[in-house]
Amino acid sequence: MVQQEAAVASSGGAAPEKLDAAVFKIAGVIVLGAIMSILDVTVVSVALPTFMREFDATYARVAWTMTGYTLALATVIPLSGWAADRFGTKRLYMLALFLFTVGSGLCATADSIDQLIAYRVLQGLGGGMLMPLGMTIMTRAAGPQRIGRLMAVLGIPMLLGPIGGPILGGWLIDTASWHWIFLINLPIGAIALVYAAFALPKDHTEPSESFDFLGMLMLSPGLALLLFGVSSWPEAGTISANKVWMPMLIGGLLVIGFVFYSFKPKHPLLDLRLFRNRRLTVAAVSLFVFVIAFMGAGLLFPSYFLQVRGESTLDAGLLMAPQGIGAILTMPIAGTLADRIPVGRTVPFAMVLIAAGFFTFTQVGADTSYLLLCGSLFVMGLGMGGTMMPIMTSALKTLTNHEVARGSTLVNILQQIGGSVGGAVMSVILTSRLNDAPAIPGATNPQTGGPLTLADAAIGSHDKVQGPQIIQAFGADTIRKGLEFVADAFASTYWVGFILVLATFVPLAFLPRKREVSHLNDDEGAGAPAPVIMH
Numbered sequence: 001m002v003q004q005e006a007a008v009a010s011s012g013g014a015a016p017e018k019l020d021a022a023v024f025k026i027a028g029v030i031v032l033g034a035i036m037s038i039l040d041v042t043v044v045s046v047a048l049p050t051f052m053r054e055f056d057a058t059y060a061r062v063a064w065t066m067t068g069y070t071l072a073l074a075t076v077i078p079l080s081g082w083a084a085d086r087f088g089t090k091r092l093y094m095l096a097l098f099l100f101t102v103g104s105g106l107c108a109t110a111d112s113i114d115q116l117i118a119y120r121v122l123q124g125l126g127g128g129m130l131m132p133l134g135m136t137i138m139t140r141a142a143g144p145q146r147i148g149r150l151m152a153v154l155g156i157p158m159l160l161g162p163i164g165g166p167i168l169g170g171w172l173i174d175t176a177s178w179h180w181i182f183l184i185n186l187p188i189g190a191i192a193l194v195y196a197a198f199a200l201p202k203d204h205t206e207p208s209e210s211f212d213f214l215g216m217l218m219l220s221p222g223l224a225l226l227l228f229g230v231s232s233w234p235e236a237g238t239i240s241a242n243k244v245w246m247p248m249l250i251g252g253l254l255v256i257g258f259v260f261y262s263f264k265p266k267h268p269l270l271d272l273r274l275f276r277n278r279r280l281t282v283a284a285v286s287l288f289v290f291v292i293a294f295m296g297a298g299l300l301f302p303s304y305f306l307q308v309r310g311e312s313t314l315d316a317g318l319l320m321a322p323q324g325i326g327a328i329l330t331m332p333i334a335g336t337l338a339d340r341i342p343v344g345r346t347v348p349f350a351m352v353l354i355a356a357g358f359f360t361f362t363q364v365g366a367d368t369s370y371l372l373l374c375g376s377l378f379v380m381g382l383g384m385g386g387t388m389m390p391i392m393t394s395a396l397k398t399l400t401n402h403e404v405a406r407g408s409t410l411v412n413i414l415q416q417i418g419g420s421v422g423g424a425v426m427s428v429i430l431t432s433r434l435n436d437a438p439a440i441p442g443a444t445n446p447q448t449g450g451p452l453t454l455a456d457a458a459i460g461s462h463d464k465v466q467g468p469q470i471i472q473a474f475g476a477d478t479i480r481k482g483l484e485f486v487a488d489a490f491a492s493t494y495w496v497g498f499i500l501v502l503a504t505f506v507p508l509a510f511l512p513r514k515r516e517v518s519h520l521n522d523d524e525g526a527g528a529p530a531p532v533i534m535h
Contacts, residue, residue, distance in 0.1 A: 026141045029199050030134035032192045033097060035164075036185055037127040040104070041069070042165025043172075043181045044120075046302055046313045050178045055113040058235070063427065067231040067420070068117045072124025074223040074416050078269050080132045081409050082211055088203025089140075093133045094196050099126025101189030107182040132409075137200065164324075166302060166317025174314050215258060215269035222254030227417065230424045270413070271406040279512055283395035284411045286347075286507040287388065288418045289500065294354070294384075296422025297497030300430060300490065301361070301377070308366060308487045310462035322374045326381025334386040338393040344511035350386030351508060353379050355501050361494040366483040394512060422500075426493055433489035437482070440474060455489070458482025 044065055051062040084092055103123030110116035172180040229248030236244050262268040275281050301323075305316040330350070337346055357380030360372060395411060434455045443452035461470045461479045471479055 023138070023141050025199055026201070027138060029093075029192065029196045030138050032188070032195065033093070033130040034134055036188050036192065037100060037130045039165045039168065040100075040123070040127060040181075040185065041066070043169035044069075045299060046166045046169040046306075046317055047173060047178055047181055049306055050173050050313070051113065051116070054178060055116075057113045059431075061113060061235060063235075064117045064231070065113075065120050066423075067227070068120045069124035069127070070231070070416065070420055071224050071227055072121045073128035074227055074413070074420075075220045076125055076128045077132070077409060077413055077416065078216065078219050078223070080129055081406060082269070084133060084136055086211075089133055089137050090196070090200040090203045092129065093137065093200065094193060096126045096129035096133060097189055097193050097196060099123070100130060101126075101185060101193070103127075104182045104185035104189065108179040141201070166320050167314065168317075170312060170314030170317040174312055210267055212265055212267060212269040215262060215265070218254045218258040218261065219269055222251045222258060223413070223417070225251030226255060227251070227420045230420050233424045233428055270410055272410070274407045274410055277407070278510075280395045280407055280411070282507055282510045283391045284414050286391055286504060286511065287411060288414045289507060290351075290387070290504045291415050291418035292422035292425070293497050293500030293504065294358075294422075295419040296424075296426035296500075297358075297361075297494055299423055300426055300493060304361075304364060304487075304490050307459050307462070308364075308483060308490060319370065319374060320377065322378035323381040323384070326378040326383075327385035328381075330382050330385030331389060334390050335393075338390040342512045342514055343390040343394040344508075344513035347387055347390055347511055348505065348508050350383045350390075351501070351504060353383030354387065355383075355498070357381075357383065358494070358498050358501050362491055362498050364487055364491050364494070366480070366487045368487075391511070422497075426497065429496055430489055430493045433492050434486065437485050437489075440478070443474070454478065454482035455486050456482075458486050 048059065048062050048065070051057065051065060052059060055062065080092075100123055103119055103126060106119040107116060107123060110119055168184075169181050172178075172184065225247040229244050229246070229251060232241070232243050232247070233239060239245060239248075258270070259272060262270060262272050275284075302316045302320055305311045305319050306313070311319065334346065334350070357376040357378075360376035364373070392411070395407065434453075437453035437455035439451035439453050440457060443457070457470055457474050458479055459482075461467045461482075463470070
């Protein structure tokens with residue numbers, strides 16, 4: 001039954017209107033893998049302060065546990081479409097599950113921050129493939145007529161991550177230890193592997209297009225070096241540092257070289273000719289600008305609750321939950337509408353909700369009402385559910401069956417670059433603002449050996465062990481001034497994100513407002529790989 005359903009969908013034949021039992025059987029495996037990988041990203045984000053304390057490292061250093069994962073992702077994205085075609089999606093998906101699970105186990109054994117970063121890279125090589133391969137398998141099973149509703153189903157785990165990750169991570173760290181945020185993946189990964197072996201349809205590999213080896217030698221190292229340089233910027237504090245500008249320059253030149261080269265081979269690793277498709281270009285630019293704004297500043301939302309308000313990791317996770325709840329409410333509706341109404345009529349309204357919610361954070365202080373902040377996160381979540389998936393659906397519908405895997409890979413590489421650039425830029429802005437904090441006369445920062453600033457004292461006052469001593473040493477008034485300074489630093493950073501959110505309205509104005517015709521059933525390339533969507 002599963003094989004038959006997959007064959008019908010992939011050959012472009014008629015498929016039922018509703019997502020049936022055969023599709024949901026396969027979806028169980030994919031959703032399990034997706035939840036595991038996405039939860040892991042958000043769990044690690046709330047564990048960063050714990051890593052700082054456990055490994056006696058700076059924030060910029062421990063942030064590499066996130067960046068290393070992203071670099072691994074950037075390396076495998078260009079290869080995933082070709083590899084799925086060459087080796088089969090089932091084999092590759094099970095290999096990805098295995099790498100991710102083994103990487104999780106190794107992360108729990110790390111004795112230093114460098115070891116943890118290295119194991120996170122291994123984990124990223126597996127985790128980075130779980131979503132794209134899962135989307136490929138699911139789209140083949142469901143068929144082109146149900147892409148909007150399919151996106152809604154697979155979008156749920158993407159939203160459970162931001163809700164469940166911080167809560168689960170906070171609870172595990174508070175009640176057990178940081179090791180358990182990785183150990184919990186071992187039983188889940190084992191179950192997913194067994195489930196995948198039985199539930200996924202058997203691979204039918206066909207002779208693949210010739211592998212663009214020269215393109216891979218330029219694009220994968222180029223992306224990795226470019227993102228390495230960008231991600232090193234917050235730690236170095238200046239773009240003129242050698243470890244920032246040199247990798248950025250070399251990586252940038254390799255990527256530019258690939259751009260010029262990619263028009264020569266018949267089957268390039270990344271098909272830039274697809275940018276001739278206006279709707280794909282509009283979708284790619286819209287997502288790129290949005291990801292820089294929202295993903296960059298969005299990582300700092302939990303940091304505000306931790307550093308300014310002194311909340312525990314668990315409570316910070318619970319305070320972030322309204323955003324995910326809002327998105328869960330609108331994503332199924334947006335998925336259904338995307339199959340029926342042009343996204344140019346719906347997405348701008350969703351983006352208005354995001355902008356309205358985001359604006360609140362530009363006004364944050366040291367004691368802003370939690371009701372206001374959580375309400376704003378909920379409104380942003382409502383907008384999130386109606387934005388990213390409908391834009392992606394619109395882009396996929398305008399491509400032929402043969403083009404769609406390459407097109408979605410192209411869009412998602414831009415998303416990864418945008419997320420890394422956004423995260424780096426927002427971290428640099430926040431760090432530079434915090435570094436401007438006035439020094440406390442005669443006080444020394446034990447971590448850096450330099451003067452202790454108002455911001456250092458304010459953030460340190462939340463520590464369970466040293467906090468009472470810091471408050472006693474410098475007084476409540478000094479700590480209060482410090483907290484207000486840190487809150488202002490966050491507000492300034494959110495202003496940059498808010499302006500970028502407003503900039504997203506420019507490409508959104510060019511989204512289709514008339515009903516587009518799906519080309520996914522075109523005979524050209526029937527049976528080609530299905531969309532490759534990344535998170």
